[in-house]
Amino acid sequence: MNDALDVALRLLAVFAVFLVLPLVIGQTEHKVMAHMQGRLGPMYAGGFHGWAQLVADGVKFAQKEDVVPAAADRRVFQLAPAVALLPYLLVLVAIPIGPSEGAVGIIVDAGIFFVLAVMGVGVLGSLMAGWASANKFSLLGALRTAAQLLAYELPMLLAAASVAMAAGTVSLPGILNAFEWWWLPWQIVGALVFFVAGLAELQRPPFDMPVADSEIIFGAYTEYTGLRFALFLLAEYAGIVVLCGLTTVLFLGGWHGPFGADGLGWLWTLLKTAVLAFIVIWLRVTYPRLREDQLQRLAWTTLVPLALAQIALTGVVKVVMQS
Amino acid sequence: MRKLPESTVLAADYFQSYSVVGLLALVGVLFVAVAFGAGRLLRPVVPTPEKLLTYECGVDPVGEGWAHTQVRYYVYAFLYVIFAVDSIFLFPWATVFAEAGYGATTLVEMFIFLGFLAVGILYAWKKGVLTWT
The missing domain is CATH 1.10.287 (Helix Hairpins)
Known part of the structure; x- marks a missing residue:
């Protein structure tokens, strides 16, 4: 019975993180972007600096009419947001935030493998949405999404494989247990490749060609309204949480820190994740959108070779150290 | 209790961790189902032919959506x-x-x-x- 309670609590915690952290990042994005652009951002909802803006948005979304175009493939159209959102929930369960067994949803042996495989499912949601909408803009957007995932999944896999080589395991807690501070400079190229490729998979600016509003309205999500549209947005922000968390765990040493790693390890994880999330927002404000062919070229001619070089470096250093 | 061979114990662990993942998937499906169900109760439903038209920048859509x-x-x-x-x-x-x-x-x-x-x-x-x- 105790086991059942333990599992229930873990699931509840993961689910709470899944609902709260994306909203925190969304609200931060509102405020940070505003201040970077010399605006104030939301100021009214909730009273104090508009802290409840996203709650208000959620209430508004829930009251909106749910329009399914007459020409659309109804069932697939309605199911797509769920397919886009749920993979990120599943990935969160495997990310450790602290050194103890209580600080991870569940230890999955094949950690990296599981995480990358499940994250790849999310793109099906966008493809389903774009195809089922029976809208030319949506179809174009969906195809761009798929092409982008194809291009950037490979450097991401290779960069992650480099960490697995360094640690000699694919389990996420195992990687953190093996972590040493000098992995940071050793794996820095892999870290950059992983983070950039992750940004592209989430279709965040400057890689937001699939939803480029000035040419294809909102890509695959053009026909969506109300709650279903809100779920797509939630998926994007949950994706940011997952990407930043994973980068922290794989490359930045997760709960390791200069001090207090035993008791306050989870604080280090959260801090590093938050800093990365801030960078995600910062990049959105800073860079213009890449063109579609530039997007593909960056992946194939820059990131993939860099990731291969990182694997070579990791392999040589590891074998030299071992002998 | 009879002592199980090591491989059986490992396999048991394996299924245990993935069954938790399965449970979480179930929680997620429930969440989406509840959200869609509640949405159905909360939102207005006033369809008109214009509203259900495919969106193409405000003009009538040309040809099919699944265009070549x-x-x-x-x-x-x-x-x-x-x-x-x-x-x-x-x-x-x-x-x-x-x-x-x-x-x-x-x-x-x-x-x-x-x-x-x-x-x-x-x-x-x-x-x-x-x-x-």
Whole structure:
């Protein structure tokens, strides 16, 4: 019975993180972007600096009419947001935030493998949405999404494989247990490749060609309204949480820190994740959108070779150290 | 209790961790179902023919939504399938390659493997596949 309670609590915690952290990042994005652009951002909802803006948005979304175009493939159209959102929930369960067994949803042996495989499912949601909408803009957007995932999944896999080589395991807690501070400079190229490729998979600016509003309205999500549209947005922000968390765990040493790693390890994880999330927002404000062919070229001619070089470096250093 | 062989114990652990993942998937499905159900109760339903029209910048849609478009991405899809299948094999290899007794041999193997990948990309590059036509 105790086991059942333990599992229930873990699931509840993961689910709470899944609902709260994306909203925190969304609200931060509102405020940070505003201040970077010399605006104030939301100021009214909730009273104090508009802290409840996203709650208000959620209430508004829930009251909106749910329009399914007459020409659309109804069932697939309605199911797509769920397919886009749920993979990120599943990935969160495997990310450790602290050194103890209580600080991870569940230890999955094949950690990296599981995480990358499940994250790849999310793109099906966008493809389903774009195809089922029976809208030319949506179809174009969906195809761009798929092409982008194809291009950037490979450097991401290779960069992650480099960490697995360094640690000699694919389990996420195992990687953190093996972590040493000098992995940071050793794996820095892999870290950059992983983070950039992750940004592209989430279709965040400057890689937001699939939803480029000035040419294809909102890509695959053009026909969506109300709650279903809100779920797509939630998926994007949950994706940011997952990407930043994973980068922290794989490359930045997760709960390791200069001090207090035993008791306050989870604080280090959260801090590093938050800093990365801030960078995600910062990049959105800073860079213009890449063109579609530039997007593909960056992946194939820059990131993939860099990731291969990182694997070579990791392999040589590891074998030299071992002998 | 009878002592189980080690492999059985390992297998039990394996299923235990993935059953938790399965439970979480169930929680997620419930969440979406509840959200959609509640949405159905909360929102207005006032469909009009204009509202249900496909959106095409405000003018009447021309032709079908599933129109023929030129798809330039299939080459990338081919490239991806080839390389991704290759790189999956990196993961099991990565966990053992530095163990005692492998050492230099696996390292040479790795460079052969990377060489194949690099030649593949160079070939695609040379063929002009990676530049927009």
